[in-house]
Structure formats: structure tokens, C-alpha cells
Amino acid sequence: MKKPRPAAPPPSPLFSPFVWGLLGVFVVGLGLGVGAVFLLGDDTAGMAWVDGGEFVMGNDKFPEAKPQRRVKVDGFWIDKTEVTNAQWKKFVAATNYVTVAERVPTREQYPTAPPENLVAGSLVFSPPADLTEAECQTCLENNSWHEWWKYVKGADWKHPTGPDSTIDGKDDHPVVHVAFEDCLAYCKWANKRLPTEAEWEYAARGGLEKKPYYWGDEQKPDGKHMANTWQGRFPQEDAGADGFKGVAPVAQFPANAFGLHDMSGNVWEWCADHYQHGAYRTGEYLNPKGPDRSIDPTGRGEPKRVIRGGSFLCADNYCIRYMAGARHHASTDTGTNHTGFRCVRSK
Numbered sequence: 335m336k337k338p339r340p341a342a343p344p345p346s347p348l349f350s351p352f353v354w355g356l357l358g359v360f361v362v363g364l365g366l367g368v369g370a371v372f373l374l375g376d377d378t379a380g381m382a383w384v385d386g387g388e389f390v391m392g393n394d395k396f397p398e399a400k401p402q403r404r405v406k407v408d409g410f411w412i413d414k415t416e417v418t419n420a421q422w423k424k425f426v427a428a429t430n431y432v433t434v435a436e437r438v439p440t441r442e443q444y445p446t447a448p449p450e451n452l453v454a455g456s457l458v459f460s461p462p463a464d465l466t467e468a469e470c471q472t473c474l475e476n477n478s479w480h481e482w483w484k485y486v487k488g489a490d491w492k493h494p495t496g497p498d499s500t501i502d503g504k505d506d507h508p509v510v511h512v513a514f515e516d517c518l519a520y521c522k523w524a525n526k527r528l529p530t531e532a533e534w535e536y537a538a539r540g541g542l543e544k545k546p547y548y549w550g551d552e553q554k555p556d557g558k559h560m561a562n563t564w565q566g567r568f569p570q571e572d573a574g575a576d577g578f579k580g581v582a583p584v585a586q587f588p589a590n591a592f593g594l595h596d597m598s599g600n601v602w603e604w605c606a607d608h609y610q611h612g613a614y615r616t617g618e619y620l621n622p623k624g625p626d627r628s629i630d631p632t633g634r635g636e637p638k639r640v641i642r643g644g645s646f647l648c649a650d651n652y653c654i655r656y657m658a659g660a661r662h663h664a665s666t667d668t669g670t671n672h673t674g675f676r677c678v679r680s681k
């Protein structure tokens with residue numbers, strides 16, 4: 335007698351292709367989710383989301399920021415503060431990145447440079463102590479910036495005012511002596527990018543329309559300083575009435591309506607745009623990216639990019655470009671002890 339064949343066992347749910355498929359989708363989904371939180375969540379830490387919108391860009395007070403015009407930008411994430419020494423240290427620890435200021439410039443790069451300048455270094459604000467007030471006034475009128483900027487051997491992000499200086503205890507200061515390509519390298523590592531000039535100004539204005547200052551109508555509302563700039567006679571006397579002589583740690587002044595600190599003063603911030611004095615005359619309306627090359631008749635023809643926001647050196651008897659809409663330019667290879675940056679990221 336034949337044994338009855340046992341009924342085929344019900345298929346184990348563990349071996350059902352359908353269930354395996356579901357499980358697979360779940361596991362992959364979980365992995366992607368964790369990955370996304372790790373990547374995206376981490377990347378936007380310390381950033382604020384800025385909804386896209388339209389605004390009036392520029393400031394007719396400054397010839398290079400004319401004419402004012404309507405511009406529209408898409409939404410983006412932006413760092414709430416300037417990139418700090420602590421953040422730069424992490425970047426260098428992860429990548430062993432060497433900044434332009436730490437590299438020895440070559441004769442091929444700088445055919446006409448004096449030999450003493452073919453050493454690793456950077457530009458440091460070095461006010462002329464021995465100039466009389468009248469001589470200083472002449473400097474200002476002639477804009478003789480070389481009177482107060484010196485190329486200092488051994489000045490770099492770890493030695494902001496020269497080889498004998500350090501950043502010990504200055505983790506929360508903005509990183510300085512960063513050249514344009516240094517900032518690009520950092521942004522790339524952080525999965526971010528430099529802001530366009532339009533994004534930067536839109537973020538800085540914080541929704542306030544056509545105000546002279548990024549915080550409103552008055553330079554010192556209720557007598558309060560709103561940014562780290564220069565009080566006293568530039569360039570000899572940094573009176574520090576705003577609480578800080580020289581550079582300040584980030585976020586010492588109130589944030590704007592978008593949650594951003596130090597869009598005015600402290601250190602200049604690199605933007606992505608090539609610099610042209612007359613760029614606004616032909617600028618686009620939607621997400622303008624600036625001209626495709628730089629032109630600066632006052633320069634030596636070297637590439638220049640836009641810098642924004644002014645610095646602790648912005649004095650009312652000199653450049654006052656900590657005001658809303660103001661712009662300036664810098665040679666891409668040149669860091670200084672009053673130039674830093676912050677990053678943005680698209681959605």
C-alpha cells in the first residue's frame with residue numbers, strides 16, 4: 335500500500351518571493367532613509383532654509399551696486415554663520431587640505447613679484463602707526479590700501495596675524511586667509527557650494543525691502559550696534575565701541591529674520607560670481623549667476639570674484655560697505671585676515 339504522499343507543506347512565508355520582495359524593499363528603504371538622514375541631515379545642520387522669492391537687489395549709493403533691479407531666486411539652504419575655525423579644522427583633518435596661503439608661490443605663477451614675496455604667506459591688516467592724521471587722510475583719499483595691508487610671511491588660517499599668532503581658543507572665530515579655491519574645496523567636501531551674489535543678498539536682507547542696513551533703517555536702533563564694524567578713525571584707531579576690536583567670534587550680534595548672523599561686518603564673504611563693476615546693468619532677473627568672466631579696470635587683469643557683507647574694517651570714514659546691497663571684489667588667489675565665507679546648498 336502506498337503511503338499517501340504528504341501534502342506539500344505550505345510555502346514558508348520566509349521563502350515567498352513576494353514577502354522577500356517586500357522585505358527587500360523595506361531594508362533598502364531603511365538603508366536609504368538612514369543614509370539620507372546621515373547625508374542630508376548632517377549637511378544642513380547649522381543651516382537655515384530660505385524660501386525663494388523676489389527682491390530689489392543693489393544699492394544706488396554705491397556705483398558698482400547700481401542700478402537697483404528686481405531679482406528672483408529659488409529657495410536654498412544657507413549657513414547661519416560664517417564658516418568657523420572649528421569647521422575648517424574638521425575639513426583639514428578629513429582631507430589634509432593645504433590652503434593657498436600655506437603654499438609657496440612660484441616665479442611661473444608670479445613673474446613680476448618681488449623675490450621676498452615668493453614665500454608662503456597672506457595679506458594682514460597692518461595699520462601704519464607712524465603716519466600722521468593728515469598723511470592718513472591722503473592715504474584714504476588716494477585709497478592707498480597698500481599702506482595698511484602687508485604681505486606677511488607665515489600668515490595663514492592657523493596664524494591669522496602672522497607666524498607668531500595662533501587660533502588657540504578661537505574655534506568659534508570665522509576662518510580667514512582663505513582664497514577662492516580654498517572655499518570651493520571646502521564647499522565641495524561639505525556637499526555644498528558658494529552662494530551666488532543674488533542668493534547672498536536675498537538671504538542677507540531677510541525679507542526687508544530696500545533698507546539701508548540689513549536690519550532696517552537705522553544704523554544703531556535704540557543705540558545698539560548690530561554688526562562688528564569699525565568705530566574710530568580708520569585706519570589707526572579701532573575703538574571697538576561695538577564690543578570688538580578686530581574680528582569677533584561668529585553670532586555675537588542678533589540674527590536677521592532668516593536666522594542668519596553677521597551678514598553685515600565681521601569678515602567679507604566670498605560669493606560665486608565673477609566681479610564686474612557694471613554687472614548690474616545687464617544682470618538677469620531669474621537666478622542671476624553674474625558675468626562669465628571678471629573685468630576690473632583698477633586691477634592688474636587677474637581674476638576677481640565678488641565678496642559681500644563688509645568686515646570689522648568697514649569704517650564710516652572709509653568704505654562703509656557693510657551697508658545693505660554693497661559689494662566688493664577680491665583677487666581669487668588672495669586671502670586676507672578679514673575675508674572668510676559661508677556656504678549654501680540647493681534643496
Ligand SMILES: [Ca+2]
Binds near residue numbers: 579
Ligand atoms: Ca568692531
Ligand SMILES: [Cu+2]
Binds near residue numbers: 645648649654655656
Ligand atoms: Cu569696508
